[in-house]
Amino acid sequence: MTALAARRPGPAGRIRQQHEGAILDAAETVFARAGFQGATMAEIALKAGLPKANLHYYFGTKAEVYRAVLSRILQLWLAETDRITPDAAPRDALTHYIEAKMHLSASRPDASRVFANELLHGAPEIGDYLRGELRKLVAAKAGVIESWIAAGQMAPVDPQHLFISLWALTQTYADFEAQVCAILGRQQLGPADYRRATEHVLNFVLRGCGLYNPTPEEMKPCSI
Amino acid sequence: MTALAARRPGPAGRIRQQHEGAILDAAETVFARAGFQGATMAEIALKAGLPKANLHYYFGTKAEVYRAVLSRILQLWLAETDRITPDAAPRDALTHYIEAKMHLSASRPDASRVFANELLHGAPEIGDYLRGELRKLVAAKAGVIESWIAAGQMAPVDPQHLFISLWALTQTYADFEAQVCAILGRQQLGPADYRRATEHVLNFVLRGCGLYNPTPEEMKPCSI
DNA sequence: TGAAAACCTGACCATTTGGTCAATTTTTGA
DNA sequence: TCAAAAATTGACCAAATGGTCAGGTTTTCA
Known part of the structure; x- marks a missing residue:
């Protein structure tokens, strides 16, 4: 975590929190099935029920989504x-x-x-x-x-x-x-x-x- | 194996055998590091010391290389x-x-x-x-x-x-x-x-x- | 209520990449 | 030796994909 958990600063409004959760859930499934390279932002977006451009509003890059997913997982392990x-x-x-x-x-x-x-x-x-x-x-x-x-x-x-x-x-x-x-x-x-x-x-x-x-x-x- | 081991028919000349081996060695490394989707034919070719087009002479598609690598591995396991x-x-x-x-x-x-x-x-x-x-x-x-x-x-x-x-x-x-x-x-x-x-x-x-x-x-x- | 902040998204782009092909060279074996 | 088979490869293409952006809508809250 630490560096990994470095989420974007700011108040994190209701909608943000909800949509980020949906994105991470979708991403976990897609990354699990296809790996990092095999996962596509389009598929994650589809599974999360959001247009792809919206993903990039919450997470700048695919790597950022990936890191957020890992960070969430590490909390389970600890x-x-x-x-x-x-x-x-x-x-x-x-x-x-x-x-x-x-x-x-x-x-x-x-x-x-x-x-x-x-x-x-x-x-x-x-x-x-x-x-x-x-x-x-x-x-x-x-x-x-x-x-x-x-x-x-x-x-x-x-x-x-x-x-x-x-x-x-x-x-x-x-x-x-x-x-x-x-x-x-x-x-x-x-x-x-x-x-x-x-x-x-x-x-x-x-x-x-x-x-x-x-x-x-x-x-x-x-x-x- | 069986279906997996369905190598291209034919006599398999000296050069073919040698280059296929080099390709599979390189592919094993690259697939291990990057997964199927993350591996690129260009990287495998580079590591095998062959031009990319030559890979496609021996193996039609990336999936075919992958299957050949897996087939070789399964023999170790058996x-x-x-x-x-x-x-x-x-x-x-x-x-x-x-x-x-x-x-x-x-x-x-x-x-x-x-x-x-x-x-x-x-x-x-x-x-x-x-x-x-x-x-x-x-x-x-x-x-x-x-x-x-x-x-x-x-x-x-x-x-x-x-x-x-x-x-x-x-x-x-x-x-x-x-x-x-x-x-x-x-x-x-x-x-x-x-x-x-x-x-x-x-x-x-x-x-x-x-x-x-x-x-x-x-x-x-x-x-x- | 109104304006600032947050949120949304269709259209678009540059890059990467698997795969093709035709022309050429090398090897084989009769 | 020579022709057929095998091997080689630079150039090229179409599709997929991560990411951008400008202009819009919705939400927030003072």
């Missing part, structure tokens, strides 16, 4: 690590984080895809954010996880790589939905699919962190 | 599930698969990125492949894993979701390298980084599948 604190129980904290991330994948897949696309192409717009805010946040949370490990509360897992793994495991369901659908034989992922996926990721990660509690119906020890 | 057979030891088979996938991420990141980009945008070109060959392959390998589970050789993990997780965990290091670099504080990922990443994924997955064997230097029981 507030999820709340519960990862030294005195929380690792199991509860990780469970909450995974469930929140999976919910985001299910509810805002386009947001995840725009973000993924930006990363895929080298993060030209959000590189500074990644190396700044995000890195700092992860470093802090990595410290928490290390304290859990030192206290014998979970298995020794590299905390930084753990976060990378958590993002990969959860966002894959939004980013690569086409592949997931093909494997599962679905047209699209429904709530039941996401429930099963969440359950899988949860079990898998908890086991991977040595936090597995066997459920009643499958009473087996962790190490077979 | 031959990796060799060792996943009913009589293999789960630990060895998964270890081999993960190490192979991580090696691919390290050695051919652009290939992974082109593939990821295609998935991200709904797999318009390889959807048939995903729903056909890939799905069949995964279904078969899922059967193997189920047999391992039934034999009590590993923890009960949804086999289809397990494959999705394995792909996500390994390919994230190529696809989202920008993010990984930012978190780890690197300019780019070196061999040491990949070694550490492979070790992490391996430990994480094996533990997640109930296949963890403590290494000498950290002798702790699986379930803390």
